[in-house]
Amino acid sequence: MSYSDTVAAGSAGPGEANISLVAAIAAKGELQGELYIRYRRPLMQVFQQRRIDRDAAQDLLQRTFLQAIKKIRSDGLDDPSNLGGYLYRTATNLATAYWRGELAYQHNNDRDFMTNLQDDTLSLEERTDHDLLARAVRELIEELPAHRDREVLERFYLREEPRVSICESLNLTSLQFNQVLWRARQRFGEVLRKHGLSGSQSLAAQVTEG
Amino acid sequence: MEHLRFKADQTAAIYIARGLDEKSQEAFELHLMTCGDCVNDVEAWRAIEQHMPRGPRAASPAAAPAAILDRGLKDWRLVASLMSIGVLGAIGGWYGRSFDESINPRTAFFNTQPVTRGTDECTRLKFGADTSRVVLRVSGVGRDRRVLALDPQGRELAAEGYAAWRQADGSWLLQFAAAQLSRRAIRLESRDAGSGPGEPLGCISADMAPPT
Numbered sequence: 001m002s003y004s005d006t007v008a009a010g011s012a013g014p015g016e017a018n019i020s021l022v023a024a025i026a027a028k029g030e031l032q033g034e035l036y037i038r039y040r041r042p043l044m045q046v047f048q049q050r051r052i053d054r055d056a057a058q059d060l061l062q063r064t065f066l067q068a069i070k071k072i073r074s075d076g077l078d079d080p081s082n083l084g085g086y087l088y089r090t091a092t093n094l095a096t097a098y099w100r101g102e103l104a105y106q107h108n109n110d111r112d113f114m115t116n117l118q119d120d121t122l123s124l125e126e127r128t129d130h131d132l133l134a135r136a137v138r139e140l141i142e143e144l145p146a147h148r149d150r151e152v153l154e155r156f157y158l159r160e161e162p163r164v165s166i167c168e169s170l171n172l173t174s175l176q177f178n179q180v181l182w183r184a185r186q187r188f189g190e191v192l193r194k195h196g197l198s199g200s201q202s203l204a205a206q207v208t209e210g
Numbered sequence: 211m212e213h214l215r216f217k218a219d220q221t222a223a224i225y226i227a228r229g230l231d232e233k234s235q236e237a238f239e240l241h242l243m244t245c246g247d248c249v250n251d252v253e254a255w256r257a258i259e260q261h262m263p264r265g266p267r268a269a270s271p272a273a274a275p276a277a278i279l280d281r282g283l284k285d286w287r288l289v290a291s292l293m294s295i296g297v298l299g300a301i302g303g304w305y306g307r308s309f310d311e312s313i314n315p316r317t318a319f320f321n322t323q324p325v326t327r328g329t330d331e332c333t334r335l336k337f338g339a340d341t342s343r344v345v346l347r348v349s350g351v352g353r354d355r356r357v358l359a360l361d362p363q364g365r366e367l368a369a370e371g372y373a374a375w376r377q378a379d380g381s382w383l384l385q386f387a388a389a390q391l392s393r394r395a396i397r398l399e400s401r402d403a404g405s406g407p408g409e410p411l412g413c414i415s416a417d418m419a420p421p422t
Binding site for chain 1: 240251253259
């Protein structure tokens with residue numbers, strides 16, 4: 001089962017899917033690997049958002065899963081249907097502990113997850129060549145139809161200007177600002193697809209549908 | 211419904227730009243746990259943010275210091291090595307209102323966004339041994355948060371050891387006595403007005419050059 005399938009199945013009834021998954025983990029069943037497939041990518045984003053580099057994030061990710069598995073097998077979860085919420089809290093707590101210097105850096109000894117890694121559990125950044133991704137972004141910036149769109153992205157991401165001040169200076173409404181972002185995201189999906197980047201098909205498809 | 215709202219509001223893009231308040235960020239991250247579509251969006255925006263060209267598009271000779279500041283926001287090690295006493299004079303007008311009389315020729319200025327490195331890998335700020343004061347600009351801090359300087363044990367530095375204030379553009383300036391930095395590493399953290407957890411912003415220490 002792929003990440004998309006897993007999440008799609010989860011979206012039909014995430015609570016029930018989580019209950020089954022927790023039960024499988026408690027019973028050391030075959031579905032245990034699904035925990036990793038389903039939650040690795042969002043948790044990696046949670047760590048990256050807290051400015052934790054990828055190597056340390058990998059370590060924290062393993063700790064998050066191991067902590068969850070131990071908890072499930074020892075005490076169980078109060079609300080198994082909210083497995084994602086439990087993992088999220090565990091991850092954010094570990095991120096805080098990491099930055100406070102409370103965690104000794106360690107290499108993960110449990111290689112089961114790592115050896116069973118599937119492409120679908122890797123983020124766009126991880127499954128794509130760095131230079132190629134950089135080229136795709138450059139292409140995106142150069143090909144944006146309006147100079148104003150480029151300016152918005154540069155000011156928003158490079159200069160970290162607040163949205164409000166960008167809107168005021170460019171005389172944009174909030175809706176227009178969001179449209180600029182939407183166009184950029186759509187165009188990026190097309191650029192990725194053009195380069196045949198792994199996973200770009202699904203990205204582009206989602207953009208088209210979105 | 212929540213998913214449609216996140217899509218319509220371009221929440222993934224704003225999340226990556228760190229434009230969400232704490233509550234909105236938590237809500238969105240919890241949503242990410244069950245939404246592959248939004249995870250795809252976040253990954254795409256993170257790729258854009260990380261790989262956006264940082265070339266000297268609009269730089270002119272006269273505007274060089276400001277241009278360095280702008281594009282240097284993402285790489286403070288580079289900027290830290292470039293920004294020093296000489297540049298301070300050039301940008302004095304930019305920060306003039308905040309600095310007032312506190313500018314002096316033995317002040318070293320560093321510009322950074324919150325760092326991306328672990329606390330065990332402190333960023334070393336290079337400045338001369340005759341530097342008396344170090345000023346650090348930190349951008350990308352949430353509107354409802356304030357920036358604190360902590361000792362290695364996590365205690366806030368004494369008030370006489372440093373000063374921190376928010377500028378009109380939302381960034382923070384932290385001023386230290388250079389001696390403070392030479393003695394130990396200093397951790398930076400942002401906190402909200404309540405008792406919520408602090409967000410670590412990294413760690414700095416001194417790399418003093420010998421007097422010339």
